[in-house]
Amino acid sequence: MPSLFALLSHYFRRCAGLCCLLGLLLWPMAAHALETLWVDGVALTYSEGEADLAARLAAEIPDMVALLGESGLPIVTPLHVIIDPERDRPLAEVHIIPHRQIRIPVRAPGVFEEGCLEADPWAYFLFMGLCRHGIFQQVGGLPHALRYLFGQMMSPNALSPAWIFDGVGHLLYKAYRPQARANPLDDLVRSQVPPPDLARLSNHSESWPGPEVYRIYGRGFIAWVVDRFGWPAMLDFFRFHGRGLLPVEVTTKAIKAFGYTWIELWELYRAEWLDRNGEVDGGISLVGMSRDGGSHWDAAGVTPGPRRFRRRGRYGSQTDGGTLWLSELGEGGRYELVAYQR
8 A cells, every 4th residue: 555655745746737837838829929038137127018018128228227316216127127018007007016016008098098298108106116116115124124133014205195105206207207207187286276285295185186185285395395405305215214123113214314394394395386276266176076976086087077986997888789888987996898788
């Protein structure tokens, strides 16, 4: 009678053989579906139909990485960049845990969406993702020591408010591509509506001017901070914050880097805005919905009538049978197709 060890060995050999056979059968399909370019330790993965886009981005990676390195935000490699056909949100999705990864959308941004004025919005998304990756990798002290023992487990800078790394990314992008145009709608809102409380920027408020308020005001605020205290002070903030064990220590790290809390800096910035522009009407709040069929504000913009179901996307089509197919926003910035019958 065979021993237990012999039976287990035979079982695992059969499983390994089946896995190898399955891998050989599926390998041509996988190789046909995806391609990968390696550039300076960055793996750029794309579907077969996006070869031109991938080649264009691959040509820009060295210059982007060089500028970020010179700015004190070096890119840690290997890094996996995926041109994701399922991602529709016009932003880069950045992960460092469990492995370093950036996802950018295949679809171009729509009217008034982030990156819509860029000649190459995909290069813009890639740069912003690389910059955020560089910020997230700013660790020191015990978090840095733990990385050698357990790999990437934490990044205090990853939990900073969105207006910090978005503002820094936009500031450096202007250095990378000086000809980039500002969004005139953002400029108009910023010039007419007083900066709101800092809590509104940090919590993606849906009151006017909407959930993109962190971008509209945060970029000007970060530019003001860097102009007043210098770029080295901003780097000091990332380094101080990256050494902490408590990711919420944003206030104490700001004091060490700038001599002020972020709230104090914001009030100084806001006071300068009011000195230049005076008190003006902040506009009408469009939060919620009205029963009489009026307008309301939500993440999709200003919409007549009440909002009935999930967040809608930008794409849709109608079949001959009358079925309406819409893309609707799900989790993680991904859209799913949903069918509606008449």
